[in-house]
Amino acid sequence: MKLKRKLLLAIATVAFSLTAQAEDVPKKVYMFGVGASFSDSTVYITDVQEVSAFVSNDSKKFLAGRDQYTYQLKNLLTSTNRMKNPTCATFYALKKDKLEKKEGKGVETIHATKEKEKEKR
Numbered sequence: 001m002k003l004k005r006k007l008l009l010a011i012a013t014v015a016f017s018l019t020a021q022a023e024d025v026p027k028k029v030y031m032f033g034v035g036a037s038f039s040d041s042t043v044y045i046t047d048v049q050e051v052s053a054f055v056s057n058d059s060k061k062f063l064a065g066r067d068q069y070t071y072q073l074k075n076l077l078t079s080t081n082r083m084k085n086p087t088c089a090t091f092y093a094l095k096k097d098k099l100e101k102k103e104g105k106g107v108e109t110i111h112a113t114k115e116k117e118k119e120k121r
Contacts (some may be wrong), residue, residue: 026053026055027053027054027055029051029055029092030051030092030099031048031053031069031090031092033091033098035074036088037084038084038085042082042083044077044082044083045103047099048096048100053092063092066090067075070088073086073090079099091103
């Protein structure tokens with residue numbers, strides 16, 4: 001009988017803690033992905049897309065399940081035979097203009113790196 005009470009108490013505690021974390025609400029999030037391979041010079045960059053996703057309410061605005069978006073991009077690149085072993089990353093922001101600035105800086109960095117490689121040859 002004591003074991004059942006302890007088990008019930010443990011289940012109730014876990015359930016309560018999960019509902020306390022359920023304050024995260026779906027929001028509009030803007031994101032894009034990047035896929036690159038160390039054995040290839042090609043870099044794939046997706047368009048900025050609006051996604052309804054769960055964002056934590058704390059000060060960090062953490063995107064729940066963001067690794068799944070990265071795995072989706074990696075699976076797409078490998079299944080379509082565009083890359084053999086891509087390294088992928090997804091970037092997100094709550095405001096589209098902030099994300100477009102990140103994307104622009106990333107593209108500029110990629111172009112600058114390619115120009116340096118051409119100069120070395």
